[in-house]
Amino acid sequence: MTVPFLQATGITKRFGALTALRDVDLEINCGEVLALLGDNGAGKSTFIKILAGAHPQSDGELSVEGQPVTFSSPKDAAGCGIATIFQELALSENLSISENVFLGRELKRSVLGVPFLRRKAMRERVDGLLRELDAHISDPEATVGSLSGGQRQAVAICRALNLNAKLVIMDEPTAALAVAETRKVLQLTRRLAERGCAVVLISHNIADVFEVADRMVVFRRGRKVTERRKEATTPEEIVSLITGAHPDVRALEQNKP
Numbered sequence: 001m002t003v004p005f006l007q008a009t010g011i012t013k014r015f016g017a018l019t020a021l022r023d024v025d026l027e028i029n030c031g032e033v034l035a036l037l038g039d040n041g042a043g044k045s046t047f048i049k050i051l052a053g054a055h056p057q058s059d060g061e062l063s064v065e066g067q068p069v070t071f072s073s074p075k076d077a078a079g080c081g082i083a084t085i086f087q088e089l090a091l092s093e094n095l096s097i098s099e100n101v102f103l104g105r106e107l108k109r110s111v112l113g114v115p116f117l118r119r120k121a122m123r124e125r126v127d128g129l130l131r132e133l134d135a136h137i138s139d140p141e142a143t144v145g146s147l148s149g150g151q152r153q154a155v156a157i158c159r160a161l162n163l164n165a166k167l168v169i170m171d172e173p174t175a176a177l178a179v180a181e182t183r184k185v186l187q188l189t190r191r192l193a194e195r196g197c198a199v200v201l202i203s204h205n206i207a208d209v210f211e212v213a214d215r216m217v218v219f220r221r222g223r224k225v226t227e228r229r230k231e232a233t234t235p236e237e238i239v240s241l242i243t244g245a246h247p248d249v250r251a252l253e254q255n256k257p
Ligand SMILES: Nc1ncnc2c1ncn2[C@@H]1O[C@H](COP(=O)(O)OP(=O)(O)OP(=O)(O)O)[C@@H](O)[C@H]1O
Pocket: 015, 018, 019, 020, 038, 039, 040, 041, 042, 043, 044, 045, 046, 047
């Protein structure tokens, strides 16, 4: 038995009187793309914000590589190798690709006590990452403002890899992208998993999910209703689980309204 990279047990999140998540158990494994699915308001973003250290859970435990962890801030989660790419991406348009990838953790050397940026080393590292991801971006010195939506996703993924992330969480990375760009980002997602990363992908696009995910987890009204391996389900079944038409969901909701 291998230990999952991350294990969530009984995760509950209350916002005042509203319970956004109720008793969620989930395992996240290295080398696997896990999709989180569910209708608007099902609790997907709340769940990943807990994994990212952006919200504390009201109840329940997280462990990373078998060790219990408590995240008081995104920094704590990052320290455990968890990188989250939010939909807004938070890249600086005026800076170059390599400056964005190294933002806040620039490589420096000191000459007679005066710090200098190691621009060449940073550029080479970013060039290597872009090549490894097969991102088709030739110049790490280009400004992010000149890139397409899909290329920006690639830069955000590079930044996560540069932090040595072991778990990369992506909240709707393809929502604003055209067809060809979406293909590229989905390929990048697969490549992250092949590199040994654990990947969590939130998407409303069932076709995208079936293209890249190994396992799918469906949230509904704050509960995890079920999970399925891709080969054991169909897009039709997943849709019925999301909408609540599936008999399993009906049974669950009759027992626990
Ligand atoms: N900071 C907050 N304060 C109060 N309620 C919140 C907060 N964040 C989320 N919620 C509530 O928690 C529930 C789950 O929201 P969440 O954003 O996790 O849904 P989601 O599954 O990500 O939906 P979507 O697909 O629309 O992004 C919703 O009812 C939402 O209104």
